Amino acid sequence: MSKEPRPDVGKNVRVMTGNEACAEGALVAGLYFYAGYPITPSSEIAEVLSERLPQIGGKFMQMEDEISAMGAIIGASLTGAKAMTATSGPGFSLKQENLGYASIAEVPCVVVNVMRGGPSTGLPTLPAQGDVMQARWGTHGDHPIIAVAPTSVLEVFMLTIRAFNLAERYRVPVILLMDEIIGHTSEKVILPDAATIEIWNRQAPTVGPDEYLPYKITESGVPPMAKFGEGYRFHVTGLVHDETGFPTNNSVQINKFLGRLNSKIDRHADEIITVTSDLQENATVGVFAYGSTARSAKRAVMLARQEGARVDFINPTVLWPFPEKQVSSLAERVSKIIVPEMNLGQMAHEVEWAARGRADIVKINRIDGEPIKPDDIVKAIVENA
Amino acid sequence: MFDYMKYMRQDKLPLIWCAGCGDGIVLKSMLRAIDKIGLDQNEVCMVSGIGCSSRLTGYVDFNTLHTTHGRAIPFATGVKMAKPELTVIVVTGDGDATAIGGNHYIHAARRNIDITVILFNNNIYGMTGGQVSPTTPIGKKASTAPFGNPENSFNISGLAEAAGASFVARGTVHDAIPLEKYIEKAIRKKGFSVVEVMTPCPTAYGRRNKLGNGAAMIKQLKEDTVPLSRAQKMSDEELQDKIITGVLVDVERPEYTDNYQKLIERFKG
Numbered sequence: 001m002s003k004e005p006r007p008d009v010g011k012n013v014r015v016m017t018g019n020e021a022c023a024e025g026a027l028v029a030g031l032y033f034y035a036g037y038p039i040t041p042s043s044e045i046a047e048v049l050s051e052r053l054p055q056i057g058g059k060f061m062q063m064e065d066e067i068s069a070m071g072a073i074i075g076a077s078l079t080g081a082k083a084m085t086a087t088s089g090p091g092f093s094l095k096q097e098n099l100g101y102a103s104i105a106e107v108p109c110v111v112v113n114v115m116r117g118g119p120s121t122g123l124p125t126l127p128a129q130g131d132v133m134q135a136r137w138g139t140h141g142d143h144p145i146i147a148v149a150p151t152s153v154l155e156v157f158m159l160t161i162r163a164f165n166l167a168e169r170y171r172v173p174v175i176l177l178m179d180e181i182i183g184h185t186s187e188k189v190i191l192p193d194a195a196t197i198e199i200w201n202r203q204a205p206t207v208g209p210d211e212y213l214p215y216k217i218t219e220s221g222v223p224p225m226a227k228f229g230e231g232y233r234f235h236v237t238g239l240v241h242d243e244t245g246f247p248t249n250n251s252v253q254i255n256k257f258l259g260r261l262n263s264k265i266d267r268h269a270d271e272i273i274t275v276t277s278d279l280q281e282n283a284t285v286g287v288f289a290y291g292s293t294a295r296s297a298k299r300a301v302m303l304a305r306q307e308g309a310r311v312d313f314i315n316p317t318v319l320w321p322f323p324e325k326q327v328s329s330l331a332e333r334v335s336k337i338i339v340p341e342m343n344l345g346q347m348a349h350e351v352e353w354a355a356r357g358r359a360d361i362v363k364i365n366r367i368d369g370e371p372i373k374p375d376d377i378v379k380a381i382v383e384n385a
Numbered sequence: 386m387f388d389y390m391k392y393m394r395q396d397k398l399p400l401i402w403c404a405g406c407g408d409g410i411v412l413k414s415m416l417r418a419i420d421k422i423g424l425d426q427n428e429v430c431m432v433s434g435i436g437c438s439s440r441l442t443g444y445v446d447f448n449t450l451h452t453t454h455g456r457a458i459p460f461a462t463g464v465k466m467a468k469p470e471l472t473v474i475v476v477t478g479d480g481d482a483t484a485i486g487g488n489h490y491i492h493a494a495r496r497n498i499d500i501t502v503i504l505f506n507n508n509i510y511g512m513t514g515g516q517v518s519p520t521t522p523i524g525k526k527a528s529t530a531p532f533g534n535p536e537n538s539f540n541i542s543g544l545a546e547a548a549g550a551s552f553v554a555r556g557t558v559h560d561a562i563p564l565e566k567y568i569e570k571a572i573r574k575k576g577f578s579v580v581e582v583m584t585p586c587p588t589a590y591g592r593r594n595k596l597g598n599g600a601a602m603i604k605q606l607k608e609d610t611v612p613l614s615r616a617q618k619m620s621d622e623e624l625q626d627k628i629i630t631g632v633l634v635d636v637e638r639p640e641y642t643d644n645y646q647k648l649i650e651r652f653k654g
Binding site: 057067071097101190230235239247 | 466
């Protein structure tokens with residue numbers, strides 16, 4: 001047997017699952033506190049972190065339920081710690097109230113949802129993409145949120161780091177939406193050197209405690225954030241509050257606060273949204289796919305092109321805020337947009353809205369726990385090209 | 386004269402609590418206890434849930450966290466684990482801590498995490514208008530028990546003891562000096578500590594059950610109170626409807642954040 005050294009073999013070359021990559025990415029991002037509750041298919045994230053966190057002086061807690069796990073990460077984050085929890089559909093439902101709290105109190109945190117089939121207990125070990133709308137609108141009331149959706153194990157690693165970065169920069173909970181396929185697939189990955197990875201931290205107050213306003217209306221829309229225990233003694237509440245952080249019923253103050261809160265993500269959408277595009281000259285049809293479905297779509301686009309179809313492919317890795325501009329320009333280029341997804345068409349509605357009648361939407365949907373196969377997408381491309 | 390204002394956010398006054406409510410007495414007892422221990426205001430994190438008593442965090446000048454209904458203990462757990470040097474005090478009510486938050490209450494006691502819970506027990510959901518709570522005595526009326534409460538009620542101190550809390554005391558707003566001492570001991574105790582405080586709600590509970598105004602209800606608390614030393618010599622029958630006060634539990638058990646720190650020291654690479 002050949003003993004030739006392979007150039008890509010080194011300490012950064014690993015074989016790991018998406019769930020393991022999520023745990024590793026979180027550690028690189030600076031995770032200090034994890035709280036969770038066992039649930040398939042996300043439990044491996046907790047298992048890895050229960051071992052790795054104390055080894056680096058961090059804290060891992062298995063809580064009594066999903067709700068307390070979400071509460072605990074918010075509490076930890078208020079002391080300045082980077083904090084995360086991971087779950088799947090039923091647990092994601094349980095976390096929604098405290099997720100809204102993180103949103104209104106503007107507490108950075110990362111919530112991983114390894115999606116499985118639903119509703120209710122649903123299909124615990126089978127993949128689905130049925131929680132993409134829940135990620136946007138699961139908690140009550142108008143609120144800001146960011147959701148990212150990786151398509152490969154390496155992307156899980158990178159997007160977990162990005163999820164922390166976005167949470168810190170915009171003081172917002174960030175949802176990492178995997179699905180069972182991404183969470184449990186083992187792949188070879190070449191991890192980038194830690195030194196090359198950019199880490200963002202929340203902005204600290206630039207004024208002393210006497211002048212500090214925890215919810216100040218700033219130019220960026222994101223107020224600097226003090227840590228508990230460092231002399232600032234501010235108040236945090238889930239009630240609608242003014243710049244001081246204390247509750248208000250004054251409609252002028254309510255509008256000021258909710259106006260800033262609900263615009264802070266949209267106004268930075270261009271910095272937040274990432275889309276992988278593979279466009280082709282004179283394309284007649286486009287494919288919009290995310291998560292594990294994007295893997296099938298990628299192959300389908302390649303096969304369809306071999307058969308002579310002219311196809312554009314866009315794969316958003318940020319789902320919320322929705323990549324409206326990218327879909328809009330796709331709708332300018334093609335007459336039909338195919339949207340395969342493992343739900344009954346949740347993102348297809350958004351694509352249709354962004355296309356505004358300039359391109360027809362062709363949906364491919366499955367909710368039976370089976371992935372959408374490349375052949376199904378090839379067929380749709382050929383029929384609609 | 387003790388200077389309460391040192392610890393109050395004075396621009397937030399007056400308090401929202403009704404005339405005759407006992408919560409202010411608990412607040413003052415707590416502030417005296419904190420002052421006696423000599424805690425730095427920057428080193429105290431006070432966490433509350435939802436309800437009348439939970440509004441307390443808005444008025445006091447500490448690091449304050451007013452959370453979701455029933456979840457004060459989980460949020461406090463995150464604060465304490467991430468920054469164990471903070472003194473973490475949870476302010477909560479009977480509905481908040483033992484109905485919607487009951488699971489967290491028993492599990493925090495089981496872990497024996499170094500958090501002090503001041504549990505305002507007024508036997509009712511006051512803020513929402515007088516609905517029956519897990520501590521409403523059987524037979525008493527509430528807006529959702531118009532014919533008298535058909536359910537048995539919780540012994541919430543006993544619940545904390547059974548779940549593993551290392552310190553449990555019960556006091557009343559009639560006896561503010563012992564109450565202050567219980568709170569002081571609870572905060573000083575390394576471990577999960579509960580001080581259950583019996584406090585009247587004349588508006589939502591007393592009125593419906595014809596118990597008189599706040600003063601009359603506090604007087605009734607005095608009459609119903611049996612100190613632990615005396616209770617130990619009384620039969621269960623004699624103790625029916627009585628409030629046993631005193632330090633009910635004070636034991637040494639391994640504390641969770643300490644345990645975790647030891648684990649880090651052992652396995653840290």
